[in-house]
Amino acid sequence: MGTGGRGDAGEGEGGPAAGHVEGDHAFLGHPRGLFTLFTTEMWERFSYYGMRAILLLYLTDTVANGGLGLDRTTGSAFVAIYGTSVYLLSVVGGWLADRVVGARRSVLYGGIVIAAGHVLLTVPGFGFSMAGIGLVAFGTGLLKPNVSSMVGELYARHDPRRDPGFAIFYMGINLGSFFSPFIVGSVQRAWGYHAGFSVAAVGMALALVFFVAGYRYLGTAGTDVPNPITPDDRPAVARLGALVLAGVVAATVLAALVGKGWGIETFIDAVSYLALATPAVLLVVMYRSPRVTAAERPRVLAYAPLFVASMLFWMIFEQAASTLTEFADDRTSLELFGISISPAFFQAVNPASVILLSPVFAWIWTRTHDRPPTAYKFVLGLTFAALSFVFLALASAALGDSLASPWILVTVYVIQTLGELCLSPVGIAATTLLAPRAFRGQAMALWFLSNAAGQAVTAQTIEATEGVSDTAYFGGIGAVGLVCACILLLLAPWVTRHIRRADELEGAASAGA
Numbered sequence: 449m450g451t452g453g454r455g456d457a458g459e460g461e462g463g464p465a466a467g468h469v470e471g472d473h474a475f476l477g478h479p480r481g482l483f484t485l486f487t488t489e490m491w492e493r494f495s496y497y498g499m500r501a502i503l504l505l506y507l508t509d510t511v512a513n514g515g516l517g518l519d520r521t522t523g524s525a526f527v528a529i530y531g532t533s534v535y536l537l538s539v540v541g542g543w544l545a546d547r548v549v550g551a552r553r554s555v556l557y558g559g560i561v562i563a564a565g566h567v568l569l570t571v572p573g574f575g576f577s578m579a580g581i582g583l584v585a586f587g588t589g590l591l592k593p594n595v596s597s598m599v600g601e602l603y604a605r606h607d608p609r610r611d612p613g614f615a616i617f618y619m620g621i622n623l624g625s626f627f628s629p630f631i632v633g634s635v636q637r638a639w640g641y642h643a644g645f646s647v648a649a650v651g652m653a654l655a656l657v658f659f660v661a662g663y664r665y666l667g668t669a670g671t672d673v674p675n676p677i678t679p680d681d682r683p684a685v686a687r688l689g690a691l692v693l694a695g696v697v698a699a700t701v702l703a704a705l706v707g708k709g710w711g712i713e714t715f716i717d718a719v720s721y722l723a724l725a726t727p728a729v730l731l732v733v734m735y736r737s738p739r740v741t742a743a744e745r746p747r748v749l750a751y752a753p754l755f756v757a758s759m760l761f762w763m764i765f766e767q768a769a770s771t772l773t774e775f776a777d778d779r780t781s782l783e784l785f786g787i788s789i790s791p792a793f794f795q796a797v798n799p800a801s802v803i804l805l806s807p808v809f810a811w812i813w814t815r816t817h818d819r820p821p822t823a824y825k826f827v828l829g830l831t832f833a834a835l836s837f838v839f840l841a842l843a844s845a846a847l848g849d850s851l852a853s854p855w856i857l858v859t860v861y862v863i864q865t866l867g868e869l870c871l872s873p874v875g876i877a878a879t880t881l882l883a884p885r886a887f888r889g890q891a892m893a894l895w896f897l898s899n900a901a902g903q904a905v906t907a908q909t910i911e912a913t914e915g916v917s918d919t920a921y922f923g924g925i926g927a928v929g930l931v932c933a934c935i936l937l938l939l940a941p942w943v944t945r946h947i948r949r950a951d952e953l954e955g956a957a958s959a960g961a
């Protein structure tokens with residue numbers, strides 16, 4: 449989930465937040481700026497998920513039908529790597545906002561770049577499509593982490609409306625994600641893929657209109673550059689730039705060597721390697737940094753198993769747009785209550801379930817006083833995700849050659865949503881809590897990286913299992929997920945001790961502030 453954000457980092461210790469306007473309760477008891485960010489992110493997600501709902505179909509449909517004619521394996525791996533790129537680039541978006549342009553301009557520029565990307569996607573042709581997809585990925589990297597962090601800036605640090613504010617924001621995300629598959633899917637069926645993409649372009653244009661029109665409600669949220677580059681920093685920034693470039697080149701060469709040549713697979717592999725290496729490097733840098741205190745160091749270690757669990761969770765969850773869309777297209781009867789449906793429609797099940805089930809989960813966690821502790825909620829999240837695949841494997845085995853009822857996929861998505869609601873909301877909190885003080889700003893990046901790395905694992909798995917039956921594919925991943933959930937369960941007491949210790953340190957620090 450896209451809540452949390454670097455809002456904590458941008459805000460002075462204990463002081464009022466940048467965008468905080470005293471006594472502003474105009475939007476459901478929340479600051480009016482929340483309405484601005486809610487509508488911006490709602491329309492941005494509308495465009496993102498609408499486009500993603502038909503992306504696999506577009507990539508793999510025949511050229512005669514208006515598609516790009518890729519084979520299923522490459523198409524699915526490409527969709528996964530597109531997701532990887534989006535969240536990997538949010539590291540760049542976070543960095544640019546922190547050090548160069550500030551969150552607000554980052555959202556604005558990101559929005560413009562996304563809209564331009566969708567416009568390119570409305571034009572038929574391989575080159576236009578690839579350029580469009582690249583722009584959407586880059587723009588989303590600029591926009592997504594920063595719009596979340598601005599939500600954090602609307603509230604003073606200890607404002608009790610902060611968490612509910614993020615919950616409302618998350619509803620915005622899911623409202624946009626819920627409506628778009630119907631509209632984009634229907635337009636695509638009637639007028640073709642590029643018409644579908646143009647709906648996404650209109651959605652993104654609306655996001656920009658709401659964002660710019662709502663500037664006046666945002667106070668100063670997102671206007672400052674928290675850690676601007678000084679002349680002294682320039683050599684370090686140049687070194688970082690060179691390092692990133694070297695990483696990209698190394699990953700590309702490695703991918704070319706592994707794949708024995710150049711092609712779309714080279715790109716898929718190179719991005720996968722980068723997405724897996726980046727969080728590993730970040731964790732090692734954090735662990736070894738002299739700016740990290742001795743008390744903080746074990747927390748970095750405690751975060752590692754949570755990171756892996758979260759990566760595996762997103763690895764399964766984000767297959768909605770790739771292998772599960774394939775399953776919808778190839779093996780599912782596309783008729784519900786006598787009405788013929790598009791495979792894209794299934795993408796609405798998760799956001800709908802989030803909207804319906806969030807209040808239930810909020811109620812449960814209040815009743816249990818937020819128990820079980822975070823690590824156990826991660827175990828639950830991963831277990832649900834793995835079970836959804838085990839269920840699909842069994843259903844697929846029972847099917848034989850006949851088509852699956854659409855309710856099978858609906859059930860898969862509902863089970864995954866149960867997992868999402870266990871893992872996602874606490875994930876961000878754990879990320880910010882376990883990150884050492886010197887790395888607060890990068891903690892959010894780490895959270896997005898767990899999603900990016902998860903989808904990289906997906907892309908690699910899809911390529912490595914070409915020709916494997918659905919039962920073996922989903923069953924195998926489900927089984928690995930369950931085994932990892934068991935390992936995390938064994939580690940959970942140890943992780944929990946470290947989080948408690950972090951809690952105490954936080955308490956001591958804020959009492960002293």
Ligand code: PHE
Nearest residue numbers: 449450493535621895896899
């Ligand atoms: N539905 C969530 C969103 O779009 C999925 C997500 C989770 C994305 C975590 C990024 C990180 O915000």
